[in-house]
Amino acid sequence: MKVVVAGAGRLGTKIAQVLVAAHHHVTLLDNDEERVAQLRHQTAGHLITGDACEPTVLEHAGARTADLVVVATGQDDTNLVASLLAKRHFSVPRVAARVNDDENAWLFDRSWGVDIALPTAAPLVSLIEEATGATDTVALLRLSKAGVDVIETAITARSRAAGQELSDIPLPEGTIVATIIRDGQPTPPSPNLLLQQGDEVLLVSHRASEREIHAAFQ
Incomplete structure (x- = not known):
């Protein structure tokens, strides 16, 4: 499975690590150059710096051939725009987006290209399973946490x-x-x-x- 993860925060990075451990092809992108530089010392797939709201950045990350795009930045407006681009411009089969503010949850639906909305209050394991559609990520996540x-x-x-x-x-x-x-x-x-x-x-x-x-x- 080819996956693009936008947002190298706690959720995005952990999703990338779990999927890399399961031998999926993962590209993790973030617009913070320092954050991306720090993650190069970890197993988090291919890393690039850029704004997920820019079509050229998403295309460079592999959105055109991706099976799944996970948008997990800390900004709901960014997550919505990137989700819409992934779905409408690149026709990504499955798009998951993080909801940071519960008041915005009603926006995270198919009209914005979101197949799966990830509420911020949900446990990390549940978020990863929901985003990836996988049932075997719990064991991999536990292994990752245990080093x-x-x-x-x-x-x-x-x-x-x-x-x-x-x-x-x-x-x-x-x-x-x-x-x-x-x-x-x-x-x-x-x-x-x-x-x-x-x-x-x-x-x-x-x-x-x-x-x-x-x-x-x-």
Whole structure:
């Protein structure tokens, strides 16, 4: 799924982080250059600086081919204008917009291009699930809050792990195998499972980097 998130505040940044962890293509934009610079040290997808109310900025962010646009700035007028642009100018299938002032909630409907209105008083998890239409974001959000990374590595013919049992792979400290995706289906990670070419290994870790994981399997 291709997603554009406008507004790099708490909600926008967390939505971007959760979707990146779920391997979606995410572009996060904000008109605050300093804020964008700070986020470059975090996992929040592709980052750009710009005004979401400018069609050229939204197009640069990927709105023309986006499956979802989330407008989560701190200004309701900005959120409405950007939502209308996303829906009417770029024909984005799904547009979600943050409602900052409850008195403006009546404006956040299809006439302004808003498919999903996100009330400011709702819990963060609920907002993310509503915006993305996903039901699996809670676990990813909890992992993110706990400082746990979700890392995936693929087994190829050249991988050192190919043909080895899972128990023979020296995993970095604080890392566990969550599941093995084989032929499109999840497979329980039993110790004697023989890794094969084409397997996708999904791991969770609170210490290891992607480079360390890659070194263990590749």
